[in-house]
Structures are given as C-alpha cells and as structure tokens.
Amino acid sequence: xxxxxxxxxxxxxxxxxxxxxxxxxxxxxxxxxxxxxxxxxxxxxxxxxxxxxxxxxxxxxxxxxxxxxxxxxxxxxxxxxxxxxxxxxxxxxxxxxxxxxxxxxxxxxxxxxx
Amino acid sequence: xxxxxxxxxxxxxxxxxxxxxxxxxxxxxxxxxxxxxxxxxxxxxxxxxxxxxxxxxxxxxxxxxxxxxxxxxxxxxxxxxxxxxxxxxxxxxxxxxxxxxxxxxxxxxxxxxx
Numbered sequence: 001x002x003x004x005x006x007x008x009x010x011x012x013x014x015x016x017x018x019x020x021x022x023x024x025x026x027x028x029x030x031x032x033x034x035x036x037x038x039x040x041x042x043x044x045x046x047x048x049x050x051x052x053x054x055x056x057x058x059x060x061x062x063x064x065x066x067x068x069x070x071x072x073x074x075x076x077x078x079x080x081x082x083x084x085x086x087x088x089x090x091x092x093x094x095x096x097x098x099x100x101x102x103x104x105x106x107x108x109x110x111x112x113x114x
Numbered sequence: 115x116x117x118x119x120x121x122x123x124x125x126x127x128x129x130x131x132x133x134x135x136x137x138x139x140x141x142x143x144x145x146x147x148x149x150x151x152x153x154x155x156x157x158x159x160x161x162x163x164x165x166x167x168x169x170x171x172x173x174x175x176x177x178x179x180x181x182x183x184x185x186x187x188x189x190x191x192x193x194x195x196x197x198x199x200x201x202x203x204x205x206x207x208x209x210x211x212x213x214x215x216x217x218x219x220x221x222x223x224x225x226x227x228x
Contacts, residue, residue, distance in 0.1 A: 001172075006156075009154075032214070032216075034216060036219075043205075043219050043220060043221045043222065044157075044205070044207075044219040045219070046216055046217075046218075049216050051214045090156065090157060092157075096214070100170075101147060101159050101162035101170055101173070102147060102159075102207070102217055103159060104149070104156055104157035104159070105156055106154070106155060106156030107156045107157070
C-alpha cells in the first residue's frame with residue numbers, strides 16, 4: 001500500500017524567505033504525485049501535479065516541485081514566500097492505473113510572518 | 115454543478131445517533147473519494163468509488179461507517195451510533211477516470227458529536 005510522509009509539521013517563515021517542504025512516498029511502482037493547498041477557511045485545491053516527463057514541475061503562485069525517483073521524494077519549493085502563502089500543504093500519491101485511492105500525507109502548516 | 119457539493123456544511127449530533135453526509139460530485143466524474151480530516155492527522159482515506167467497480171473500503175475505521183454511491187453520482191456516508199472521536203471534517207472529492215486525473219474537493223462537512 002502507498003504511504004506519504006511529510007516531515008515538517010509546522011514551518012514558520014518570514015516574508016521573502018525561501019521555502020522547501022519535504023515529501024517522501026512509499027510505493028514501488030509508477031506514481032502520480034500531487035501537492036494540494038488549503039488556505040484558512042477554504043477547501044483543498046490543487047497546487048501542482050506530476051504525471052510523467054520533466055521531473056521539475058511548476059504550479060500556481062510560483063510554487064514548484066521536483067520528483068526525485070531515486071529518493072522517492074517530491075519536495076515543494078518556492079523561492080520567496082508571501083504572507084498570503086500561509087496555509088496547510090498536503091502531498092499526495094496514487095498509481096496511474098486509477099484503481100488506487102489518492103493517499104495523503106499528514107500535512108505541513110506554513111505560517112508566513114511579516 | 116460547477117464543483118463538488120457537500121451537505122450539510124455543519125452537523126452537530128448527540129453521541130449514539132446516526133448521521134448521513136451527502137456528496138454531489140462534479141458531473142461526469144466517475145471516481146469519488148471520502149476522507150476524514152482531524153487536527154494533526156491530515157487526510158485519512160475512508161472509501162473510494164471507481165465507476166462500476168467494487169468500492170475500496172479499506173480505510174473505513176469501523177463497521178459503524180458505510181457509504182453508498184447511487185447511480186454512479188451522489189454518495190452518502192453514514193455513521194451509525196456516533197462517538198465523540200468521530201468529530202472531524204469529512205471531505206468528499208471526485209475526479210475523472212484517467213491516468214492523469216486529479217481530484218477536486220468539496221468544502222467538507224464539519225461533524226461535531228456531543
């Protein structure tokens with residue numbers, strides 16, 4: 001069965017600092033990888049996704065993530081965070097066959113202070 | 115509808131009562147997921163419906179939990195004899211069936227068992 005680990009539970013950064021949130025997954029086959037974001041009081045929305053091809057994927061709002069197959073990792077990055085990036089971030093994985101559910105990590109809460 | 119719709123948005127119930135939570139997925143989406151979100155626990159997978167296949171119920175925490183999906187569209191999550199530990203936000207998501215699909219989430223139902 002798939003599993004996802006997000007090692008940072010709560011990250012506090014000042015505005016303009018760089019961000020990297022870790023995500024490691026456990027699954028032996030081909031995977032689809034996702035980052036979702038949940039802003040305060042809002043529903044979960046897709047930030048970016050990896051299906052195949054270029055392992056560096058770019059998402060909305062300046063976020064990007066790099067798939068490193070050898071490390072089973074899909075870390076999320078942003079060079080300069082803004083106060084509006086304060087949210088909870090979830091990494092998720094499933095298999096491309098569509099026969100497996102989407103499995104999430106426990107999430108990382110990001111607080112950006114002015 | 116334009117998005118995934120869940121009802122009610124909030125539900126307060128007495129311990130021991132049964133509750134039903136409803137999810138209207140995006141039209142045409144054949145895959146439907148239920149998750150439970152508790153503080154510090156991330157998104158806990160509950161059940162996954164994929165087209166006409168038998169649902170993946172591997173995430174249901176006890177036999178008090180069940181879910182149905184009628185006509186391949188609307189889904190109902192039922193919790194019987196609710197307990198205080200059932201208090202959480204219950205999230206529904208839907209997606210197309212393809213190896214490059216991603217899930218759209220509803221706003222969730224906040225369940226409080228008193």
